[in-house]
Amino acid sequence: MMNRLIPWLVLVEVIALVTAIVGWWTVPILAAVYALIYPDRKHWLSTALAGLCGWGLLIDITWFQGPVFELAGKVGGALGLPGAAFVLLTLIFPALLAGSAAELAAAVRRAVADMARPERARAR
Amino acid sequence: MKKGIIVRGLVAAVILAGVAHIGARRVGPIPPLGQLLDPWHGAWAAAAVSELPDQQTVAFAALDAPVRVVFDVRGVPHIFAESQEDAARALGYVVARDRLFQLEMRWRSTAGRVSELVGYVALGFDRYIRELGLAWSAERDFAALDPGSDALAMMNAYAEGVNAWVDGLGPRDVPVEYRILGATPSRWEPVYSFYLLKQMGWNLSHGIETDLLRLRAMARVGREATDALLPVNNPIQQPIQPNGQADPRYDFAPIPPPGAPDEQAAALADDIESFLGPLALRSEADRVLGSNNWVVSPDRTESGYALLSGDPHLGLTLPSIWYEAHMVVPGELDVYGVTIPSNPVVILGFNRDVAWSMTNTGADVIDYYEEVFDDPDRPTRYRVDDEWRPLEIRTEQYFGRGGRLLGTDTLYVTHRGPVIEADDRKLSMRWTVLEPQGVTQAVMRVATTTTVEEYLKAMETFNAPAQNMVVADRNGTVAIRSTGHYPLQPDNSGLPVRDGTQSTSDWLGYWPPERYPQSVSPDQGYLASANQQPIDPLADSTYMGANWPSPWRAIRINQLLAADSVVTPEAMQRYQLDPGNARADMFVPFLIDAARGRAEQGEYDDAALEAAELLSQWDRLYTKENERAVLFELAMDELYDRTWDELLGEPEGERRARRVFTPASAVLASLLHQPESVWWDDSRTSNTVEDRDAILTASLAAALETAKREHGEPHDGGWRWDGIRHANIYHLLNLGSFSALDLPIQGGSGTLNPSSGGGTHGASWRMVVQLGPEIEAWSIYPGGQSGNPVSSRYADRIEKWVNGELDPVVLPRQASDIRRSQTASVLQLNPER
Numbered sequence: 001m002m003n004r005l006i007p008w009l010v011l012v013e014v015i016a017l018v019t020a021i022v023g024w025w026t027v028p029i030l031a032a033v034y035a036l037i038y039p040d041r042k043h044w045l046s047t048a049l050a051g052l053c054g055w056g057l058l059i060d061i062t063w064f065q066g067p068v069f070e071l072a073g074k075v076g077g078a079l080g081l082p083g084a085a086f087v088l089l090t091l092i093f094p095a096l097l098a099g100s101a102a103e104l105a106a107a108v109r110r111a112v113a114d115m116a117r118p119e120r121a122r123a124r
Numbered sequence: 125m126k127k128g129i130i131v132r133g134l135v136a137a138v139i140l141a142g143v144a145h146i147g148a149r150r151v152g153p154i155p156p157l158g159q160l161l162d163p164w165h166g167a168w169a170a171a172a173v174s175e176l177p178d179q180q181t182v183a184f185a186a187l188d189a190p191v192r193v194v195f196d197v198r199g200v201p202h203i204f205a206e207s208q209e210d211a212a213r214a215l216g217y218v219v220a221r222d223r224l225f226q227l228e229m230r231w232r233s234t235a236g237r238v239s240e241l242v243g244y245v246a247l248g249f250d251r252y253i254r255e256l257g258l259a260w261s262a263e264r265d266f267a268a269l270d271p272g273s274d275a276l277a278m279m280n281a282y283a284e285g286v287n288a289w290v291d292g293l294g295p296r297d298v299p300v301e302y303r304i305l306g307a308t309p310s311r312w313e314p315v316y317s318f319y320l321l322k323q324m325g326w327n328l329s330h331g332i333e334t335d336l337l338r339l340r341a342m343a344r345v346g347r348e349a350t351d352a353l354l355p356v357n358n359p360i361q362q363p364i365q366p367n368g369q370a371d372p373r374y375d376f377a378p379i380p381p382p383g384a385p386d387e388q389a390a391a392l393a394d395d396i397e398s399f400l401g402p403l404a405l406r407s408e409a410d411r412v413l414g415s416n417n418w419v420v421s422p423d424r425t426e427s428g429y430a431l432l433s434g435d436p437h438l439g440l441t442l443p444s445i446w447y448e449a450h451m452v453v454p455g456e457l458d459v460y461g462v463t464i465p466s467n468p469v470v471i472l473g474f475n476r477d478v479a480w481s482m483t484n485t486g487a488d489v490i491d492y493y494e495e496v497f498d499d500p501d502r503p504t505r506y507r508v509d510d511e512w513r514p515l516e517i518r519t520e521q522y523f524g525r526g527g528r529l530l531g532t533d534t535l536y537v538t539h540r541g542p543v544i545e546a547d548d549r550k551l552s553m554r555w556t557v558l559e560p561q562g563v564t565q566a567v568m569r570v571a572t573t574t575t576v577e578e579y580l581k582a583m584e585t586f587n588a589p590a591q592n593m594v595v596a597d598r599n600g601t602v603a604i605r606s607t608g609h610y611p612l613q614p615d616n617s618g619l620p621v622r623d624g625t626q627s628t629s630d631w632l633g634y635w636p637p638e639r640y641p642q643s644v645s646p647d648q649g650y651l652a653s654a655n656q657q658p659i660d661p662l663a664d665s666t667y668m669g670a671n672w673p674s675p676w677r678a679i680r681i682n683q684l685l686a687a688d689s690v691v692t693p694e695a696m697q698r699y700q701l702d703p704g705n706a707r708a709d710m711f712v713p714f715l716i717d718a719a720r721g722r723a724e725q726g727e728y729d730d731a732a733l734e735a736a737e738l739l740s741q742w743d744r745l746y747t748k749e750n751e752r753a754v755l756f757e758l759a760m761d762e763l764y765d766r767t768w769d770e771l772l773g774e775p776e777g778e779r780r781a782r783r784v785f786t787p788a789s790a791v792l793a794s795l796l797h798q799p800e801s802v803w804w805d806d807s808r809t810s811n812t813v814e815d816r817d818a819i820l821t822a823s824l825a826a827a828l829e830t831a832k833r834e835h836g837e838p839h840d841g842g843w844r845w846d847g848i849r850h851a852n853i854y855h856l857l858n859l860g861s862f863s864a865l866d867l868p869i870q871g872g873s874g875t876l877n878p879s880s881g882g883g884t885h886g887a888s889w890r891m892v893v894q895l896g897p898e899i900e901a902w903s904i905y906p907g908g909q910s911g912n913p914v915s916s917r918y919a920d921r922i923e924k925w926v927n928g929e930l931d932p933v934v935l936p937r938q939a940s941d942i943r944r945s946q947t948a949s950v951l952q953l954n955p956e957r
Binding site for chain 2: 063076090111
């Protein structure tokens with residue numbers, strides 16, 4: 001359990017940190033790298049959660065700096081959404097990026113492995 | 125390879141590609157979501173930078189010396205600099221920090237480049253603005269500035285300040301509006317400060333509408349009746365320049381009956397309207413809203429010091445049009461008041477000796493000339509006095525988001541000004557706003573004046589938009605002057621369109637300043653303006669304009685000031701929201717008498733009698749809790765509809781016919797004194813010829829029915845004024861969630877705090893100044909200093925504004941004078957390189 005939890009927590013923090021330093025588009029890259037390093041049948045779910053939690057962490061930090069709920073209400077309102085929906089959208093967006101990128105990376109890794117397996121069998 | 129892996133991989137790739145696409149690219153109206161939602165760099169960052177830091181030191185290479193900016197608890201920056209240029213740099217910097225998106229919108233909306241920000245939807249607006257030539261004339265004026273002039277130095281310095289902020293902008297500092305639009309901030313050019321003046325001229329210079337209204341009215345009821353409905357002289361005279369009469373003078377004259385429709389005027393109105401669409405749609409209510417200002421001499425104040433009130437009314441927006449600031453350069457400058465973001469000067473305010481404020485004059489400063497071109501399709505010349513003159517030709521290109529070319533126009537300019545293409549007519553437009561201007565120079569100079577006399581001299585180059593300026597000094601002198609360029613017409617009239625082929629059609633020049641309507645320390649001890657006709661035609665009958673706003677506010681403020689010989693600053697503040705209404709004082713007795721008089725003659729109308737009884741209980745005040753003002757306003761609406769039925773246009777499809785023009789309520793007041801006039805007859809009622817009292821009675825009865833239907837029974841609480849009349853302050857992008865809506869206010873049509881149904885206009889700045897040995901001042905505006913919608917300084921003044929409260933102003937002579945308890949933030953700008 002801890003073997004999986006610690007790398008996942010690291011992923012959450014790395015997503016938050018790299019988003020803050022570089023930008024939103026790093027989320028799928030980090031998730032894909034994670035999926036390649038830590039093969040897991042449910043990597044799409046764990047990386048999606050990591051994306052969600054990573055951005056949630058950044059919103060938490062911003063909450064200490066200013067009125068995030070008021071902001072969610074106002075910006076959400078500008079887009080025709082309730083404030084809660086704007087929060088949800090903000091959390092789902094990195095989750096989709098991370099989950100889909102991890103799933104794609106895992107699929108590529110498995111495909112490569114599957115292609116390599118008959119080669120190895122023949123070689124034996 | 126397993127099929128499942130391929131399918132899962134493909135599904136993941138599609139989702140990833142889709143989400144990444146909407147993250148990076150705009151999809152329809154949805155901005156790039158990655159930039160918007162990013163919790164560190166996107167919209168969320170606005171929350172993190174919503175408040176001012178307690179202390180901040182910034183390197184600002186362009187400065188000549190350190191500048192200290194102390195923000196007081198109201199968010200007002202007190203700028204302490206060693207030169208006026210450094211003060212302008214610091215002002216540009218702090219305005220950009222607080223109002224960057226507003227700066228962007230301001231220059232783009234004058235340059236006709238809003239499409240680049242919001243896309244194709246603004247193309248029509250951009251084309252219209254460029255055809256008016258606002259930015260074109262600003263650039264021409266800017267290019268003509270003396271390279272060594274103070275004005276140019278100040279505008280350059282201001283631009284350096286704005287750009288210092290823009291260049292140092294971190295991703296978290298970008299205003300949230302840019303995130304919503306998916307745009308990036310642009311740098312500031314010094315010429316943009318001139319754009320502002322042109323835009324203010326466009327907002328405030330009347331004439332376009334009056335000409336169009338005149339044509340529309342002529343198209344319905346002919347020339348003679350139109351001249352009476354759109355009079356050159358208001359039938360109620362309470363001029364800005366006192367005429368020696370304490371009370372208003374009523375010059376009520378018979379209004380000629382409707383004449384035959386003028387078809388030529390109809391065609392011309394259609395043509396002009398094809399160009400003036402947005403202006404033509406401006407509502408009657410918008411036109412009747414207006415500003416007030418007044419001054420009181422020391423011998424009529426409790427303290428023995430002169431008092432000044434400034435109360436300009438404009439379209440209300442969030443953030444506010446105004447930004448409050450104080451600039452101190454020891455020995456040179458100590459000026460406090462409001463600037464408009466984009467200009468480095470205090471426009472309304474005071475220094476240590478003089479205080480000033482303005483209202484709009486509303487003179488006719490626009491004329492159209494029908495031109496003849498050498499070639500209708502590809503013209504190069506236009507004809508004047510049987511000679512061909514070359515046209516100035518310019519090509520305008522319009523771009524959308526991402527630099528996509530949306531369109532190209534070829535525009536023409538004659539010696540009179542830009543040519544507008546009204547259907548197949550070519551109309552050149554001469555407009556004082558497009559003439560070389562000296563407004564910035566004038567307003568810069570007044571900041572350092574020490575007496576009223578110096579102020580009036582300094583303002584002589586102020587040309588457009590013409591303003592009624594009140595000014596008072598510490599010596600106790602008070603003055604008023606309607607300052608600006610007023611064209612001298614060759615025929616002393618306001619013809620809608622003139623013959624462009626004759627040079628004799630051109631203006632003969634402008635009124636010299638000594639002829640401007642004005643008064644200095646008159647015996648009456650006070651002076652006031654409220655957009656009314658500036659000068660009594662018995663004193664000077666030179667044509668200045670027409671269709672002047674009815675002087676109800678002017679009458680009321682003159683009543684209040686005449687009745688108070690010991691005026692206090694508190695009274696000045698109270699008068700700004702005075703709920704009394706000279707318009708109601710004029711009309712209510714006629715309404716009540718009509719219903720009762722007809723009943724006495726056997727013409728009973730129970731509803732009208734009930735309404736008359738309710739109105740007779742009314743104190744004629746527009747307080748928030750008042751429950752009768754609504755009935756009067758509905759009765760007035762009915763009265764307009766029933767009286768001016770001759771001015772109804774043609775029905776548009778399924779929609780009811782719209783009135784092409786509504787004469788001023790002072791004209792209707794004049795008609796009240798002609799009870800048998802044919803104008804009273806409602807042509808829509810066959811077999812009946814109504815007189816005045818029949819129409820007044822019917823209006824009352826209909827108003828009561830509407831009031832009950834819409835607001836319930838009179839005593840059930842639904843008629844309270846604060847439940848009906850509201851102020852609505854919209855964000856610059858009309859985003860409802862960034863706006864302050866449905867604010868209950870005191871005041872209505874004709875009161876000193878006028879309001880209309882839309883509630884989008886109102887008191888944009890309220891100021892009271894007492895000019896004692898030490899200046900004392902109080903101020904408020906609807907909004908806050910910050911443009912960040914989640915800042916505590918975004919709308920923090922609105923509650924007080926709604927309640928008519930003003931804040932005492934902090935006025936330190938040096939940075940150390942501001943107490944710690946009054947200090948919100950300190951910004952140190954150092955010229956480190």
